[in-house]
Amino acid sequence: MELLSGAEMVVRSLKDEGVEYIYGYPGGALLHIYDAIFQQDDVKHILVRHEQAATHMADAYARASGKPGVVLVTSGPGATNAVTGIATAYMDSIPMVVISGQVMSHLIGEDAFQECDMVGITRPIVKHNLSIKHPSEIPSAMKKAFYIASSGRPGPVVVDIPKDMTTPTDRFEYEYPKSVKLRSYNPVSRGHSGQIKKAVDLLMSAKRPVILAGGGVIAANASEQLTELAKLLNYPVINTLMGLGAYPGTDEQFLGMPGMHGAVEANMAMHHSDLILNLGSRLDDRITNATEKFCPTAKLIHVDIDPSSISKTVAADVPIVGPLDSVLNELLKLVKASNITPDKEAHGNWWKQIDEWRARHGGRYRTDDSELMKPQQVIEILCKVTKGDAYVCSDVGQHQMFAAQYYKFNKPRRWINSGGLGTMGFGLPAAMGIKLNYPDEEVVCVTGEGSIQMNIQELSTCAQYDLPLKVILLNNQSLGMVRQWQDLNYESRHSQSYMQSLPDFTKLVESYGHVGMEVTKFDELESTLEKAFAMKDKLVFINIHVDPFEHVYPMQVPKAAMRDMWLSKTERT
Amino acid sequence: MRHIISVLLENEAGALSRVVGLFSQRNFNIESLTVAPTEDPTLSRLTLTTVGNDRVIEQITKHLNKLIEVVKLVDLTEGDHIERELMLIKVKAVGAQRAEVMRSVEIFRGQVIDVTSTVYTVQLAGESDKLDAFIKVIDPANVLEVVRTGVSGIARGEKTLAL
Numbered sequence: 044m045e046l047l048s049g050a051e052m053v054v055r056s057l058k059d060e061g062v063e064y065i066y067g068y069p070g071g072a073l074l075h076i077y078d079a080i081f082q083q084d085d086v087k088h089i090l091v092r093h094e095q096a097a098t099h100m101a102d103a104y105a106r107a108s109g110k111p112g113v114v115l116v117t118s119g120p121g122a123t124n125a126v127t128g129i130a131t132a133y134m135d136s137i138p139m140v141v142i143s144g145q146v147m148s149h150l151i152g153e154d155a156f157q158e159c160d161m162v163g164i165t166r167p168i169v170k171h172n173l174s175i176k177h178p179s180e181i182p183s184a185m186k187k188a189f190y191i192a193s194s195g196r197p198g199p200v201v202v203d204i205p206k207d208m209t210t211p212t213d214r215f216e217y218e219y220p221k222s223v224k225l226r227s228y229n230p231v232s233r234g235h236s237g238q239i240k241k242a243v244d245l246l247m248s249a250k251r252p253v254i255l256a257g258g259g260v261i262a263a264n265a266s267e268q269l270t271e272l273a274k275l276l277n278y279p280v281i282n283t284l285m286g287l288g289a290y291p292g293t294d295e296q297f298l299g300m301p302g303m304h305g306a307v308e309a310n311m312a313m314h315h316s317d318l319i320l321n322l323g324s325r326l327d328d329r330i331t332n333a334t335e336k337f338c339p340t341a342k343l344i345h346v347d348i349d350p351s352s353i354s355k356t357v358a359a360d361v362p363i364v365g366p367l368d369s370v371l372n373e374l375l376k377l378v379k380a381s382n383i384t385p386d387k388e389a390h391g392n393w394w395k396q397i398d399e400w401r402a403r404h405g406g407r408y409r410t411d412d413s414e415l416m417k418p419q420q421v422i423e424i425l426c427k428v429t430k431g432d433a434y435v436c437s438d439v440g441q442h443q444m445f446a447a448q449y450y451k452f453n454k455p456r457r458w459i460n461s462g463g464l465g466t467m468g469f470g471l472p473a474a475m476g477i478k479l480n481y482p483d484e485e486v487v488c489v490t491g492e493g494s495i496q497m498n499i500q501e502l503s504t505c506a507q508y509d510l511p512l513k514v515i516l517l518n519n520q521s522l523g524m525v526r527q528w529q530d531l532n533y534e535s536r537h538s539q540s541y542m543q544s545l546p547d548f549t550k551l552v553e554s555y556g557h558v559g560m561e562v563t564k565f566d567e568l569e570s571t572l573e574k575a576f577a578m579k580d581k582l583v584f585i586n587i588h589v590d591p592f593e594h595v596y597p598m599q600v601p602k603a604a605m606r607d608m609w610l611s612k613t614e615r616t
Numbered sequence: 617m618r619h620i621i622s623v624l625l626e627n628e629a630g631a632l633s634r635v636v637g638l639f640s641q642r643n644f645n646i647e648s649l650t651v652a653p654t655e656d657p658t659l660s661r662l663t664l665t666t667v668g669n670d671r672v673i674e675q676i677t678k679h680l681n682k683l684i685e686v687v688k689l690v691d692l693t694e695g696d697h698i699e700r701e702l703m704l705i706k707v708k709a710v711g712a713q714r715a716e717v718m719r720s721v722e723i724f725r726g727q728v729i730d731v732t733s734t735v736y737t738v739q740l741a742g743e744s745d746k747l748d749a750f751i752k753v754i755d756p757a758n759v760l761e762v763v764r765t766g767v768s769g770i771a772r773g774e775k776t777l778a779l
């Protein structure tokens with residue numbers, strides 16, 4: 044057997060795990076590992092400008108590919124800089140392996156230089172974490188980390204490695220395990236057939252059904268089965284923010300996104316339904332509004348791989364614990380074989396009602412209340428120019444909601460956003476992670492002038508690795524989402540939500556060697572975007588000035604039911 | 617309602633802090649917690665008592681089960697079970713109080729395990745209620761120190777929590 048140092052084992056484990064890229068930043072505790080990286084070329088290292096960006100790059104790769112992204116950060120400040128990105132991945136159940144350097148083991152607990160308790164700090168925001176006690180543990184610990192991160196409900200795993208575990212002269216036998224078995228961790232592989240049978244009976248006899256698809260469907264690669272089931276039953280489908288693309292956004296059975304900024308027809312249909320088939324949505328507070336007023340007439344079938352997501356916020360009538368792909372396969376089989384005749388008349392009336400809601404409110408925004416360009420228009424044109432087929436990586440704020448509402452995602456894993464944690468600064472590094480791994484795809488970062496400045500230093504990384512992504516900046520010169528809440532709840536007292544002293548973005552991006560463009564008039568928008576997207580090998584940053592007073596609508600009325608929404612600044616449901 | 621949850625946990629560094637962290641992180645209530653290795657040195661047995669409605673208890677057991685190091689768990693209060701807690705209590709005992717305290721110790725089937733001219737140290741085992749009751753019969757002014765282990769529990773009959 045081969046003898047390797049701990050540092051070499053870390054790198055070799057990554058190779059044996061099939062990892063192509065890792066994202067990181069060096070430091071004292073990692074010097075042995077970085078030296079091992081230098082001496083091979085199987086695993087390629089991407090040097091970011093801030094560790095947070097490394098985590099978002101790895102995270103976005105995982106969102107697009109379904110495989111765990113890998114991050115390497117040094118002890119102390121390197122590790123703490125990664126915390127936001129780890130929490131971001133955790134909230135959205137994204138598989139990720141974060142290797143953090145640690146001070147020498149004999150110094151742990153002595154407040155040594157750049158010491159921090161990474162295992163302690165990350166405990167509540169990881170699926171699991173472990174620290175290495177002996178170099179020979181490294182291969183099995185790495186295998187365990189990848190296995191836990193990517194199986195069951197995926198999530199980030201931190202492996203903390205004290206520097207003396209990687210000493211080049213201490214060599215041990217290396218063999219990468221083919222598999223791991225943990226007696227205390229056995230993710231379910233299929234749903235309970237009795238429960239699935241019950242669900243099918245409810246599905247077949249429902250009069251006003253809706254199918255709600257969350258991020259779980261995407262994580263389980265179960266979009267095809269979802270689409271087949273919805274088509275077979277001809278039931279309306281709603282994708283959550285994390286589920287956008289799970290069911291095709293341009294299909295007529297698609298009602299949009301539910302919740303706080305959900306589509307009117309989606310929220311109305313859920314509220315008035317008699318059955319919700321919830322596939323892998325957590326039903327969090329941004330969806331349900333007040334849980335005690337949530338969908339009063341609906342029975343709830345809740346399918347999730349994580350039992351703790353079921354009946355957490357809303358009690359399920361039929362809980363099914365299992366992976367979405369296998370549960371959906373089983374549902375399909377039983378629906379096809381069911382001898383219950385669907386109530387065609389009831390379904391006809393239900394669709395008629397839904398179409399009425401859709402016709403009255405669906406996808407509308409006003410253009411007559413301002414001379415200025417509307418952010419919604421920008422997203423619609425973006426969707427048109429990119430043929431609805433780009434990877435859209437969003438930051439957090441109004442622009443995120445507009446992108447979610449107006450970009451029509453027909454495929455899963457194309458909409459990349461921080462849904463759970465809502466991390467400003469996610470968008471640009473996420474787009475970088477995707478462009479690096481999918482160089483032939485169109486990759487867009489939709490951002491605001493607030494969010495982009497949280498990781499704008501990464502324009503330098505883009506230059507170093509030649510990442511010709513496109514940045515669509517919806518510049519409303521304010522922290523728009525904050526301002527919107529201040530307009531609605533604080534009599535427009537705009538406390539700290541105004542973005543003063545913005546840089547000249549064009550000059551800024553040019554200084555990094557990229558192309559900057561600026562759009563102020565709607566009739567220049569499409570041609571500018573065409574021009575930008577035609578520049579295949581350039582990062583183009585398009586600063587688009589939009590109406591700073593625009594709000595995101597619909598917006599649910601707080602503490603009310605799903606159907607209670609503001610439709611504009613003056614109209615309510 | 618009060619529940620006693622018994623957990624088999626990998627006997628690994630950091631496993632216990634994950635359990636404790638879970639309770640504070642998710643705003644679950646913890647009344648007592650005991651933990652020690654079992655006859656199998658790779659496993660610890662942890663007993664915790666908590667209070668909550670069915671929905672909360674369901675979430676507690678689900679989240680505990682999600683922790684990678686939790687091997688198995690049972691809510692003992694769902695079936696017949698026995699619970700015990702040990703208390704060491706130091707009581708001021710001078711003059712007439714000495715006989716008085718002794719009498720209470722006998723009634724409660726406790727033991728005096730250390731004596732000085734002014735103090736009795738009493739050991740008492742039983743259900744938590746019984747320990748509470750004992751404390752109540754002693755004049756609060758005479759209670760010098762109370763140390764309780766927290767509840768340990770086990771199912772009655774053939775049922776076991778084992779691998």
Ligand SMILES: Cc1ncc(C[n+]2csc(CCOP(=O)(O)OP(=O)(O)O)c2C)c(N)n1
Nearest residue numbers: 440441442467491492493494521522523524
């Ligand atoms: C790191 C972080 N800090 C604060 C917030 C709170 N927050 C949510 S949206 C928002 C404003 C975002 O402004 P901008 O990026 O310009 O987007 P806009 O809403 O204007 O489209 C803020 C401050 C957050 N989500 N993330």
Ligand SMILES: [Mg+2]
Nearest residue numbers: 491492521523
């Ligand atoms: Mg803004």
